[in-house]
Amino acid sequence: MHEILATASGALGYVFPNDLHVHWSLMIVLYPYITGIVAGAFIVSSLYHVFHIKALKPLAKFSLLFAFAFLACATLPLMMHLGQPGRAMSMFLTPNPSSAMAGFGYIYTAYAFVLALEIFFIYRVHLVKRRQETTGWQHAMYTVFSMASDNLSERSLKLDRKIISFLAAIGIPMACVLHGYVGFIFGGVKANPLWATPLMPVIFLLSACVSGIAGIIVAYFLLRKIAGKSIDMDCVRTSIKFLWGFFIVDFTFEMLEIFSHGYMATAHWHTLHELLWGPLFNSYWVWQVMILSVIPFLLLGYVSIRKVSDSLLRIIAPVASVMILLQVLLMRWNVVIGGQLMSKSQRGSVDFQPHWFEKEGIFLSMVIMVLPIIILYVMGKVFPFWHDDNQSEV
Amino acid sequence: MEEITKIKKEIDLDRRGFIKKVLSGAIGGSLLLVMPATAREIAEQIPGMKEQTDLFIADKKFAFVVDITGCIGCGSCCIADKNEYQVPDGHYRTWVERYIIDDHDEVYVDSPNGGLDGYTEPRDDIKNPIRDTFFAPKLCNMCENPSCVQVCPVGATFRTEDGFILVDDKRCVGCSYCVQACPYSVRFINPVKHTAEKCTWCYHRVRQGMLPACVNVCPVHARKFGDLNDKSSEVYKLLHEPHVISVLKPDMGNKPSLHYLGLRREVI
Known part of the structure; x- marks a missing residue:
């Protein structure tokens, strides 16, 4: 099964015999996509908690839960990809310190810990109150979640706020490390001319912020609509501005990277040129750059600069955000798959078509992308998403 | 009667x-x-290996030299390798490339089935007169700065004290990071074991004083293996006398121990 699935569907020019296999396929496309959404969603929360962007208050809590739901699934694609998933823990227990990949377990765990703690402190008042209100198994559950504490004194709430600020503050560099690091996993592979650039962690990080903010906006519109609740347009306007801001920098860096390669035109550029104007032309230039970058770029710029009506923003904001989400997914595809399409022979490239039903196929990818939404739904039963839900404020 | x-x-x-x-x-x-x-008495093909009793081979620095000018593209080395390791079809621990250069300086490279079947048929898609042809056998470069060892998250790929890069298939997690990192594409994921695999310069044979399988079968002595600390060895002489000799992709900084005699700039 494995060799059929991970094998290129065709070759052009001379490809090294072992390069006819695309070893990192859809699962490794999803892995940076999911961690990126996690890092970006956390940034939204921190904009409120650390940088005091008051307009983002409606999203402050939800974005943490959103980040956590995706973080819970971040290791799934990795496990699906490993040839020997049963040995995955040895990366964590007996790591090779010189390997970029070996750091993931530590960075991931540390980040998950900070995120879980922050969610706990933000929801502590709610959890304590629910514990007092409920009986039976619900009471037991809230006892666990509130760590059996019922201290809601002014002094302890003040301390809570301090801890939240602290966690949100250290969470920002940690989110940056989490995703900058994922970029480095690719950026550190010197044998691959598409990956080996010091800009790779920066581009990954910026696209992470963009995908996280876009994901939050889409989820906000969707969930509020489903729940029949009003949409805070001031909050949407502010998020859209941040989305545009991050996307300006992200898209600029993405283009600068290609431009620098082309301008310096080293021996590697020849290979990259063959790739970008060959097998990647449609997925990179047509879809990632022209359709899914330029159009949302203009849309976001328009709604950020001009004073558009709420009704127009209600259409443009989710549409542009969905496009940005797809742009980042395609960017991951073009980097991860694209990088492997060039043979290290520098004389040829391969094609790759993912299949629907295989170990790392399209169907499973969709399951993995739906799973965080299910986790989010379940979490919503315990941790109310919105500040206008019936719960106490912190 | x-x-x-x-x-x-x-x-x-x-x-x-x-x-x-x-x-x-x-x-x-x-x-x-x-x-x-x-115990079968095996003739010592590498001098001084019988005395080696330690875990790692002491006082020896092995090098591999491939003679581009000598290889005839018969594919014997590839067959010997496939036999030695039961290499699954479509994956190659070693392979032989055929280079054809026409008088317009167009370079044609191919390696159908990794050269396993030998090059018995000429290419018929070359329009211009041919000015040069040669074969380039490929195998693990046994780098002094191996990218695969650097990136392996669990240390399943490691460099032995005697300079061999090996894979512990009981430890490998099958993440393919080493496959991505190797500049020479000598690695693959074994579809049966789901772990990384590559040429080992026949470490198990060398430990017994035997030459690597591919070196052993090469009918024209285009593959040479020996100890650089032994001044009488052929590889020592080749590397210390004025020969046209180089390594693949030197700009990668991996410092391969695999050298090519008569290496041409067309070989990548």
């Missing part, structure tokens, strides 16, 4: 003798199968 009887007797005798011999051969042969065999 008497003559005929004599001949018949002789034939009978022969027949009896023949059957006797077959029987004793069969019995003797089957006895060999059931009797415990004593």
Whole structure:
């Protein structure tokens, strides 16, 4: 099964015999996509908690839960990809310190810990109150979640706020490390001319912020609509501005990277040129750059600069955000798959078509992308998403 | 009449003798199968290996030299390698590339089935007159700065004290990071074991004083293996005398221990 699935569907020019296999396929496309959404969603929360962007208050809590739901699934694609998933823990227990990949377990765990703690402190008042209100198994559950504490004194709430600020503050560099690091996993592979650039962690990080903010906006519109609740347009306007801001920098860096390669035109550029104007032309230039970058770029710029009506923003904001989400997914595809399409022979490239039903196929990818939404739904039963839900404020 | 009887007797005798011999051969042969065999004495192809008793080979620095000008593209090395390791189809621990350069400086490279079937048919898609042809065998470069060892998250790929890069398939997690990192594409994921695999320069044979399987079978001595600390070895002489000799992708900084005699700039 494995060799059929991970094998290129065709070759052009001379490809090294072992390069006819695309070893990192859809699962490794999803892995940076999911961690990126996690890092970006956390940034939204921190904009409120650390940088005091008051307009983002409606999203402050939800974005943490959103980040956590995706973080819970971040290791799934990795496990699906490993040839020997049963040995995955040895990366964590007996790591090779010189390997970029070996750091993931530590960075991931540390980040998950900070995120879980922050969610706990933000929801502590709610959890304590629910514990007092409920009986039976619900009471037991809230006892666990509130760590059996019922201290809601002014002094302890003040301390809570301090801890939240602290966690949100250290969470920002940690989110940056989490995703900058994922970029480095690719950026550190010197044998691959598409990956080996010091800009790779920066581009990954910026696209992470963009995908996280876009994901939050889409989820906000969707969930509020489903729940029949009003949409805070001031909050949407502010998020859209941040989305545009991050996307300006992200898209600029993405283009600068290609431009620098082309301008310096080293021996590697020849290979990259063959790739970008060959097998990647449609997925990179047509879809990632022209359709899914330029159009949302203009849309976001328009709604950020001009004073558009709420009704127009209600259409443009989710549409542009969905496009940005797809742009980042395609960017991951073009980097991860694209990088492997060039043979290290520098004389040829391969094609790759993912299949629907295989170990790392399209169907499973969709399951993995739906799973965080299910986790989010379940979490919503315990941790109310919105500040206008019936719960106490912190 | 008497003559005929004599001949018949002789034939009978022969027949009896023949059957006797077959029987004793069969019995003797089957006895060999059931009797415990004593250690086979193997001729030492690498001098000084019999005395090696430590875990790692002491005082030796091995190098591999491939003679581009010598290879005839017969594919014997690839067959020997596939036999030695039962390499799954479509994956290659070693392969041989065919280079054809026409008088317009167009370079044609191919390696159908990794050169396993030998190059018995000429290419028929070359329009211009051919100015040069040669073969380039490829295998693990046994780098001094191996990218695969650097990136392996669990240390399953490691460099032994005697300079060999090996893969511990009991430890490998099958993440393919080493496959991505190797600039020479000598690695693959074994579809049966789901772990990384590559050429080992036949470490198990070298430990026994035998040459790597591919070196052993090469009919034109285009693959050479030996100890650089032994000044009388062929590889020492090749690397210390004024020969046209180089390594692949030197700009990668991996410092390969695999050298190419008569390496051409067309070979990547």
